[in-house]
Amino acid sequence: MAHFLLQGSYSPEAWKALVNKPENRIEVVRPVIESLGGKVESGYFCFGEYDVFLVVELPDNVSAAAFSVAIAAGGAFKTQKTTILITSEEAVDAMKKGAGLSGYRAPGK
Incomplete structure (x- = not known):
């Protein structure tokens, strides 16, 4: 199974709806992730560029x-981002595999 970081920024309309009727949106999306055969590993509301993030396994x-x-079709987010995550072991394997590649050269070299 693959891991993903999902980040989203709510629209002003979505924030208005949440202020009027507070709810834990992470628990609302948990069954949706599970219906895809995945699981929510962690999720947090946050301050900054994004309002909420999830680490999921799918x-x-x-x-x-x-x-x-x-999520995009639902219209609650003004911005969203999905990032594929790899484990430390997978990163080391990628580094080793990259070291063995021939034919690539950096621009200007």
């Missing part, structure tokens, strides 16, 4: 894209 990129499309 079967594949298509499932992550499906969730992202559904």
Whole structure:
């Protein structure tokens, strides 16, 4: 299973709705993630560029894209971002594999 970081910034209309009727949106989306065969590993509301983020485990990129499309279609976010996450072990494997690649050269070299 793949891991993803999902980040979103609510629209002013969504914030108005949440102020009028507060709810834990992370718990609202949990069953949606589970319906895709995934699980929410962690989720937080935050201050800054994004208002909420989730770390989720999903079967594949298509499932992550499906969730992202559904969220975008809902209209509550003014901005959203999905980032594929890899483990430290996978990063080391990628570094080793990258070291063995031939034919690539940096621009201007």
